[in-house]
Amino acid sequence: MRGRVTELRRLVRHHAELYHRQDAPEIPDADYDTLVAELRGLEERHPELAEPDSPTATVGAPPSGLFAPVAHDVPMMSLDNAFDLEELRAWAARATSRLDGPAGPYVCELKFDGLAISVRYEGGRLVRAATRGDGRVGEDVTHNVATIGDVPPRLGAGAPEVLEVRGEVYMAIPAFERLNAAREAAGEARYANPRNTAAGSLRQKDPAVTAQRELSWWCYQLGTVVGGPTFARHSETLEFLADLGLPINDAWRRIEDLAAVETYVLRAEQQRHAQDYETDGVVVKVDDFGRQAELGVTSHHPRWAVAYKFPPEERSTRLREIQVSIGGKGKATPFAVLKPVFVGGSTVQMATLHNEDQVRAKDVRPGDIVVVRKAGDVIPEVLRPVLSERPEGLPEWVFPEVCPCPNRAPLVREEGDAAHHCRHPHCPAQQAGGIEHFASRGAMDIEGLGEKNVRLLIREGLIVDVADVYALEEADVVSLENFGPKKARNLVAGIAASKERSLARLLFGLNIRHLGGAVGELLAGAFEDLDSVIAAPADQLAEVPGVGPTIAASVRAFFDDEDNLAVVAKLRAAGVNFAGPVPADTDDALPATLEGKAVVVTGTLENYSREAATAAITARGGRSPGSVSGSTTAVVAGAAPGASKLTRAENLGVPILDESAFEHLLATGELPSAAAPEGTG
Ligand code: IVH
Numbered sequence: 230m231r232g233r234v235t236e237l238r239r240l241v242r243h244h245a246e247l248y249h250r251q252d253a254p255e256i257p258d259a260d261y262d263t264l265v266a267e268l269r270g271l272e273e274r275h276p277e278l279a280e281p282d283s284p285t286a287t288v289g290a291p292p293s294g295l296f297a298p299v300a301h302d303v304p305m306m307s308l309d310n311a312f313d314l315e316e317l318r319a320w321a322a323r324a325t326s327r328l329d330g331p332a333g334p335y336v337c338e339l340k341f342d343g344l345a346i347s348v349r350y351e352g353g354r355l356v357r358a359a360t361r362g363d364g365r366v367g368e369d370v371t372h373n374v375a376t377i378g379d380v381p382p383r384l385g386a387g388a389p390e391v392l393e394v395r396g397e398v399y400m401a402i403p404a405f406e407r408l409n410a411a412r413e414a415a416g417e418a419r420y421a422n423p424r425n426t427a428a429g430s431l432r433q434k435d436p437a438v439t440a441q442r443e444l445s446w447w448c449y450q451l452g453t454v455v456g457g458p459t460f461a462r463h464s465e466t467l468e469f470l471a472d473l474g475l476p477i478n479d480a481w482r483r484i485e486d487l488a489a490v491e492t493y494v495l496r497a498e499q500q501r502h503a504q505d506y507e508t509d510g511v512v513v514k515v516d517d518f519g520r521q522a523e524l525g526v527t528s529h530h531p532r533w534a535v536a537y538k539f540p541p542e543e544r545s546t547r548l549r550e551i552q553v554s555i556g557g558k559g560k561a562t563p564f565a566v567l568k569p570v571f572v573g574g575s576t577v578q579m580a581t582l583h584n585e586d587q588v589r590a591k592d593v594r595p596g597d598i599v600v601v602r603k604a605g606d607v608i609p610e611v612l613r614p615v616l617s618e619r620p621e622g623l624p625e626w627v628f629p630e631v632c633p634c635p636n637r638a639p640l641v642r643e644e645g646d647a648a649h650h651c652r653h654p655h656c657p658a659q660q661a662g663g664i665e666h667f668a669s670r671g672a673m674d675i676e677g678l679g680e681k682n683v684r685l686l687i688r689e690g691l692i693v694d695v696a697d698v699y700a701l702e703e704a705d706v707v708s709l710e711n712f713g714p715k716k717a718r719n720l721v722a723g724i725a726a727s728k729e730r731s732l733a734r735l736l737f738g739l740n741i742r743h744l745g746g747a748v749g750e751l752l753a754g755a756f757e758d759l760d761s762v763i764a765a766p767a768d769q770l771a772e773v774p775g776v777g778p779t780i781a782a783s784v785r786a787f788f789d790d791e792d793n794l795a796v797v798a799k800l801r802a803a804g805v806n807f808a809g810p811v812p813a814d815t816d817d818a819l820p821a822t823l824e825g826k827a828v829v830v831t832g833t834l835e836n837y838s839r840e841a842a843t844a845a846i847t848a849r850g851g852r853s854p855g856s857v858s859g860s861t862t863a864v865v866a867g868a869a870p871g872a873s874k875l876t877r878a879e880n881l882g883v884p885i886l887d888e889s890a891f892e893h894l895l896a897t898g899e900l901p902s903a904a905a906p907e908g909t910g
Contacts, residue, residue, distance in 0.1 A: 230271070234278050237268040241284040243617075252428035253421075255615050257600055258509070259541030262310065286528050287363060295434065296368035299359035302393065302453045305345060306364055307529055308512065308536040314491055317513070320535040321487050324515060327532070328523055331486075332515050336463050337493045338481040340510035340536050341447050343399030344428045346374060348448075353388035355380065360432070373431050374398070376440035379447075385474040389457025394470060396448035400427040401506045404443035406872040421613070423507055445506070448475040462516045483516060494537050501539055502605045505880055510538040542604040545615055546570035550595045551582065551626050553633060553640070553649075557662030557740050561640050561649040563588055563628070565599070565611045573603030580609040584647045585628045594623050605879075634658040654792050660694065661687055663740045667695040671746050671892040672738030673730050676723040677716065685709060695738070696799030698724055732759060732809045735800075739793075742783040745836025746892050747845035751775045752784070759807035763788045763797070775841045822898030823851025826862040829878075832870030834888050845895055857883060863900060865891040 244261050248254040254261070269285050272278060311317040324332040347367065349357040358374035359367035374380055377398065384392070400408075405423040412419060420426040430442035451466040460466050464483045471477040480497070484490050494511045501508050515521050515533040524532040547568040553561045562581060569578040580601060582588050593599050597614040628649060631637040638653030651659055661683050668678035678698070686692045691705055701724060707717040730738075736759070737749035744752075755773040756762045762770075762784070771781035787793050801807065828851055830842045837845065842865070846853045857864055857877040864878040865886045878885050886894060890901045 230275060231278060234268065234271050234275075237264055237271070238280075238284055240264050241268055245284060252425045252432065254425065255617060256545055257541060257543035259543065260545050262312070262538070295432065296360075296370060298362075298366045299347075299357065299369045300366050301347060301359070301362075301364070304364045305347060305361040305367065305395065306526060306531055308534055309530045309532075311535050311537045314494070317491070317494065317535065317537050318487065320513075321490075324524055324532060328520055332520060332524075332533075333487065333490075334483055334485050334516045335487075335490050336467070336481060336483050336514045336516045337490055337497075338449055338512045338514070339478055339497060339504075339508045340512045340538075341397040341399050341449075341478070342424045342507040342509045343397040343447075344424070344431065345395060346370065346398050346431075346446075347393055347395050347452055348374060348380060349453075350384055350388060350392045350394075352390065353384040355382050368432070370431055372436040373433060373439040376436055377444045377446055379445050379476045381474050385472065388473055389454050391453060391455035392457065392473075393452035393454075394448050394475060395450040395452055396446050396476075398427055398431055398444055398446050399423065399506055400430065400443065401445055403505055403873060403876045404445075406876065408442065410872060446476055447478045449477070449512070461518055463514050463518070463521075464516050498539050502879055503882060505876055508539070510536050512536050540574060542573045543600055543602045543612070544570045544572040545598050545600050548593055548595055548597045548599045548611070548614075551588065551593075553629055555632060555634065555651055555656065555658035555662060557659065557666040558742055559651040559653075559656060559659045561629075561632070561651060563626075565593070567599070567601060567611075570601055572601055573605070573609070575603065577601055577603055577609045580611050582611060585642065585649065586647055588626055588628075592625075594619070594626050596620055596623050632656055632658060654790065655693075657687060664692065664695050664698065666740045667738040668698070668727075669738075669892075671896040672734050673727040674734070674896070675720075675727045677720040678723070681711075682720075685711075694796050694799075696796045696803060699728070699800070699803035699805065728803065728805045730806060732756075732807065735759065735805065735807070736762070739787070739796075741787045743780045743836060744784060745834070745841070745888075746895055747837050747841035748776060748780055750845065750848065751841065753809050757809050759797070763794075775838060775844060777838070820898075821850035822895065823849040823862075824898075826851045826898070827854055827858075827860060828852070828891075828894070829854060829857050829861055829864045829874060830867070831864060831874045832867035834865070834867035834891075836888065842891075849895060849898075857881065859883075863891075863894060865894075 241264050244254060244256055244264070248261070265285060268283070272283065272285060309320065311320055321332055345361040347359050347361070348355060355375060357369065358371045358380070359369055361367050375382065400423040402423060405420070405426055408426065409419045427444055430439055430444055433439045448470055451460070451470065458469065460469070467477050467481060482493060484493060490513055497508070497511050513535050515524065521531070521533040526532060548565050549568060550566045551563050552566055553563050555561055563584065565580045565582055567578050567580065569576050582593070591611065591613055593611055593614050598618040599614050600612040601609060602612050603609040629640060632640055632651035632653065634651070634657045636653050636656055638651050638656060640649040640651055642649045653659070664683045665680050667673055668675035668683065675698070686706070689709060691701060692698055701721060703717040703721050706712050706720060707714055731753060733746070733749040733753035736744060736752055737746045751773055752762055752770070756765065767778070767781045767785040770776055770784055771778045823846055828846050830839065830853060834842060843853045854861070857874050859881050861878070861881070861883045863884045863886050864874060865888070866875060867888060875885060884900050886900070893899070893901045
């Protein structure tokens with residue numbers, strides 16, 4: 230017991246030092262909070278182990294010596310945390326029981342994720358700014374704070390003789406993205422997150438460096454006032470500070486009772502990604518100063534306020550192994566197999582690692598404890614290893630040389646390509662992806678032929694290539710697991726119906742490298758039938774507007790391959806439609822799935838040039854404007870997308886689609902439900 234308490238104190242001190250002093254935390258805030266909660270629990274149950282200098286009794290970290298010390302007139306305290314509504318209710322119940330009457334009304338404010346500073350004005354002019362430090366003594370960062378545009382050098386009329394206010398310095402997400410983009414362009418490492426970047430930017434010896442960083446400030450608390458009005462309530466002070474020209478975030482509300490506070494908290498949690506700055510919770514404060522005084526403070530936090538913390542979007546967990554999944558076009562994508570961890574509202578056990586360079590840049594190794602992030606609807610991501618927990622001698626991961634399928638064909642990475650590919654023409658891993666793609670909604674749209682069934686049919690030896698699908702009979706599948714007469718009948722009917730699909734869909738379904746749905750349409754529109762596409766030399770293919778030499782070469786290579794021609798022959802024998810659209814039929818071939826919809830495209834797509842993407846959208850009755858607005862249906866993001874478009878989409882709640890979701894949208898006019906992580910198959 231004593232040993233664990235000592236260990237926990239060491240860990241908490243270590244991580245507090247990294248967070249407060251070095252602005253470089255190693256573990257997620259939620260993991261830190263868990264350590265503190267365990268320590269606090271043990272100290273409460275074993276008062277004999279309490280120590281006055283335990284990290285549970287202190288705030289932040291003492292000044293570093295880099296800056297001149299500043300003693301705070303009124304201590305800058307921390308806040309008590311509530312991790313769910315029950316803890317919030319318990320806090321309110323404790324407060325109410327200490328008072329004669331109710332603790333409400335309350336003021337609810339967003340909890341900004343940055344670093345606390347105190348700013349002092351004398352005669353309406355900024356004279357000093359200090360960090361929180363250990364709560365009693367902070368660091369003098371006046372010259373740095375003076376460079377922040379949101380911090381007025383002078384206050385408006387009616388400023389008290391002395392006014393000390395507190396607030397949070399933060400970096401807005403677009404500013405953070407701009408800074409990281411510039412760093413990447415200069416070959417420098419990206420910063421981890423806006424909070425630490427803001428803290429590091431503020432604690433610079435040279436104010437010119439701070440001035441280059443786009444920092445912002447929200448003011449949320451009155452400190453010392455001399456020669457000014459007196460106030461009865463916190464809400465009055467917020468109005469007063471706003472009138473003086475200080476930046477008060479307008480999400481704050483004065484709220485009568487706890488039930489309404491809970492509604493506020495849940496709404497703020499739902500909308501936490503709607504702003505362009507990060508929040509990690511809601512601060513609930515007792516509004517009435519008389520009641521605040523009655524409630525008083527502990528050594529660590531006031532009893533009249535509490536921080537409701539949003540569920541964490543970052544947690545650490547064990548990286549069990551790194552596997553590689555093979556996509557329909559043979560692309561080998563590494564992904565992390567994790568010890569399941571609950572983060573961002575769901576249990577995560579796999580996360581894409583994108584490609585070899587990403588694994589190397591992040592330096593994550595099988596066996597590491599890694600930080601996993603899952604925010605909003607974005608797919609889970611492995612951020613970094615927790616180096617202090619890395620077992621000694623843990624080897625680096627090397628990209629497998631061969632495909633995980635039984636052929637063990639080499640995984641090749643061509644020059645200028647970030648991805649490895651298996652180029653084996655009969656790779657079963659690739660085959661499964663290829664057949665899934667053939668049957669998918671944007672291609673031949675065969676109901677009942679999804680990932681699971683494709684794998685099952687391959688395993689049972691019933692299909693090897695896409696053409697084998699047309700040889701399936703009810704009797705072949707009826708007794709397979711999860712089938713039965715009805716599903717077998719539906720599958721075979723769905724397969725038969727797919728024979729009538731358009732040439733464009735068939736071309737797309739064949740899974741030819743670089744040939745996306747839009748190029749399928751361009752080719753189908755330019756040639757009479759599949760046979761004339763097969764017969765066309767590369768330069769004739771390349772002449773089709775929107776096609777070009779790369780796609781043409783790849784189409785040529787596909788149809789020069791004997792195995793592929795054999796598949797085509799089987800498709801013909803099965804009676805699959807090879808004919809291009811009869812002019813009168815073009816409307817049928819392209820349903821107006823995007824009628825009245827606006828789809829913005831940003832970044833580089835794999836299978837669509839920008840013109841091809843626009844053509845695909847407009848051919849379906851949609852528009853493709855250059856900028857994101859409230860009426861945008863979706864933003865399609867390829868590689869290196871425009872950061873401002875993405876941020877705007879996030880702020881406006883416009884869904885962001887990857888390329889496969891885009892194809893789904895083109896085919897159906899519907900937005901897919903949240904995208905599944907890549908590489909989970
Ligand atoms: S009030 C004694 N209000 O959260 C109460 N703090 O975890 C003083 N914070 O140190 C704090 N947003 O850095 C308050 N609206 C808000 C806040 C806020 C962010 C930070 C602040 C504080 C920390 C406590």
